[in-house]
Amino acid sequence: MDDNYNYTRITIMQNSLKSNGIPHCSKDALTDVFGWFLQVLLASLAFTCLIAKRFCEPYAERRSWLIWFYDTSKQGMGAIAIHLANVWIAGQYKGDPCTWYLINFLLDSSLGLLIIFIGIRLSQYLAKNPGWEAIHFGEYGKPPSSNAWMTQCCLYVCLMIIVKISITLFMQLDFWDNVTDFILFPIPDTRVKVAFVMLIVPFFVNMLMFWVTDNFLMLKAPSKRRRISSEESLLKRVHIKYRSIKKKQKIHKDDMENVSSDDDELLGTESVPVTRAILS
The missing domain is CATH 1.20.5 (Single alpha-helices involved in coiled-coils or other helix-helix interfaces)
Known part of the structure; x- marks a missing residue:
């Protein structure tokens, strides 16, 4: 009964919006040529942000390019996995996929960041045990070992999977239907909506999130x-x-x-x- 009522209410809302000249994103709006262009552009900007962060580090403590690649590649793999999962999940909900993608992204950048922080701190605590040194994020040995890097990559991707499962379960709550009714209501154009949820908001949020997460993943020098x-x-x-x-x-x-x-x-x-x- 409640599901039928919610579905009817959403349908009436969508018809009302369309009658007022305010279209919704189509199911493939995030995966058409324009959507993929925005995703590649966002990935390039995020990568540039991480390069700029390296040059902002003190010269005496600046990471080598190899260590920088080991640190940032883990975050890159996790971000790609989360992004593709969000694009797919957004198309599975009823209603506007742009809205669902934006909600998933914002939850990943807030609640998900907290889960990542807890997971990294837990792995660093476990790395103190003999034989577990490889899971200490940012520590690759001397000379840097690709095996330690691969171990940390797999561990970080597992953390991102935990984040996505947690966010997906949290999204099953009923009150999100009310949020989707108004979150992108003022934006009239479909392409503007796609650009807003795929580039404009993710650029500023990712810039902050990547900067903070990189601080979690890199080996800390003495303060x-x-x-x-x-x-x-x-x-x-x-x-x-x-x-x-x-x-x-x-x-x-x-x-x-x-x-x-x-x-x-x-x-x-x-x-x-x-x-x-x-x-x-």
Whole structure:
């Protein structure tokens, strides 16, 4: 009964929108020539963003191109898998596929990012055990091992599968039907809708998400605060050592002055009787 009511309500809404001159995306709007062009353009922009991030790293801590490729390729594989899954899933729902794709994408970039963070931290914790070092994200050994990179790629793709399953289950809640009724309502043109959900929104969100996820995946150098504290601790130890040496030198100097004053007094007391004896 509820399913029939929802389907009827959505159909009435779509007919009302079409009668007002506001078309919906077709089932193949995300996979036609224009849709694929936008997807390739988005992938190129995301790749350029990751290149720019490498050049923004401090020169002393900048990753080599090989390590950078190992770090970013994991995220690239996961992003491609999630994107293709979202395109396919969007066409399985009733209603506007552009709207369903946008909802899936936004959930992947928020709730999915949290799941990725938890998974990476868990793998780094497990990597402390002997024999599990290969699953430590960003650590490939010296020289870098392609086996460690492949292991981490497989693990990251598994994390993305967990993300997609979780988001898909979350999307089964009924209130999403109400969200789809108005989320893209102000956009009248179909191609503008496709560009909005496939390029404009994903570009800005992906730029932030890729930047943050790359920080999760790369091997962390010692933090600036930790280096400063260690330098301060070293300077403090040197200062204490210097003060200790100065104190010992001062004590030694005082002892020498006391000895010389005692000798002077001793010489003074001995010279008086000798002088008196000579005078007498």
